[in-house]
Structures are given as C-alpha cells and as structure tokens.
Amino acid sequence: MEILHRHSSRLLPVLLRAKPDKTYPVYLPTRVPVSRPEFPIPGPYLTSRRTFSSSKVAKAGWLLGLGAKKEQNLPKIIKAGDPVLHEPAQEVDLKEIRSERIQKIIDDMIKALRMAPGVGIAAPQIGIPLKIIVLEDTKEYISYAPKEETRAQDRHPFDLLVILNPKLKRKSDRTAFWFEGCLSVDGYRALVERHLDVEVTGLDRDGQPIKVDASGWKARILQHECDHLDGTLYVDRMVPRTFRIVENLDLPLAEGCPKLGVCGTKPKGIEKVKESSL
C-alpha cells in the first residue's frame, strides 16, 4: 500500500482539509446517529455528505507511493495491467523458505517498500507470483497525518512484518470506509470498505508459524496485501464512484456514496453500494 511522502509537493501527507459542502448544511456532532457513530471530529469535518475531506485521509494514509528516490538494483514495482497482479499467487514451498532465492525476494520486497515508501507490499508487486507480504507502519509515516484522522482510523506504528502463505480471517462484523491507494495503481485513490478486526496466520521468514491479530489500519493493510495474493486490487473492491486522481482528493464525494469512517452498525445502503461495486 502506498503512503504519501512528505517531500512530495503533489502528495503531501497533509490532513485532508475538509471543505464544508456549501450545498448542504454542516451537521453538528450531536446530529450524528448513534447507531452509526462517525468520528468525533467537530465542526466542518462533519458534513452531511462526508465526514472527512477525502484527500486528508488518502494523503495521510498508508498508501503513499510517491517515492522519487531511486536505488540501483531496486526491484521495479509492477503496475496494474500486468497479469501477475490479476492472477492468484502460489504458496511458497515450505522446503524452500530458507533458500537464498526466497530470502532475496523478501529482502527485495522490504527495500521496495521502504523506497516507495509504502506500508505494505505483496510479492506479485515486484513480479513474483508467490504468497509473501511485507508490512510496516512507522511513527514517522503516521506523523504526517493529522492526529484526529489517525485516531479515527485506529492507526498505530508496528514493526516490520513478513508473512508467507498468509491466511486471513475476519474476527468481527465491524467495517469502515477509508480511501486506499496502491503502489501498483499510483496516483489514484478510492473508498474501500474493509473489516476492522482480522487474524492472519502464516509463516515468518524462517518458516516458523505466526499469528497476527490486527484491528483498524493494520487490519486494512493486511486485507489489502492478502488481496494482492488472490490477484485482487483495491479497484476490484472500491466504491466505483469514489475513484479519483490524488489531486482531486479534496473534492466532495458524489451524492449517495458512503461516508468515510467506521460503520458501527451496517446502515441501509452499504449493501447496495457493495453490490454496485461488484
């Protein structure tokens, strides 16, 4: 997943400044339905059509992907359209995990992730059709985003995580809509509904079993990266009418689109949106 780089003039990870929608009255926080609590952001962040300005969320997100730095021997990030990104990856053979080849693939993924920079990458994104994902979120990346946003997203730093042959299970029915981007679809964002609580089991780079319980933003990253291993990109799951170029992140969501944030209880309409995004 991409994150925004603070040195990029185009994609500064500034909080999406919510522009109050002039056409619609601004809701006061007290008017937010209890059944589907939105984020407790006062004033202009709560509008009738959107809780946060979209660019704030997307820019500060995980999916920056603007790295301008280049390093020799750095694996190239494969972009959408290459079949390797649209076909299922294969399991890594247990006997091969400690081999030089697999260890080099993992090291290459870590390098590519940090150079992008991003918070998650899957092996198909460097052209390797194997089930390997690498994730990392740092205090630094998170510091580029507004605090109220990272709080709402339940986003916290975590150490580098390498998972081979991951299997993902959702652990609750809680979901949220936030903007996502992808290193393989750089320059764009869209709203994607994701589960808020997941468990991922798999193997670490030494072949030892691991289990990761994650919620919030980390759970989103895990879902995004595991999707890559099934040949699924976020654009296959997005709410189509929220798709936009990064430069348009601050523009309001179209009428009828789900609001950003956590869905406490599934309101009517979300199922409809999901259907229409299939």
Ligand SMILES: [Zn+2]
């Ligand atoms: Zn991606």
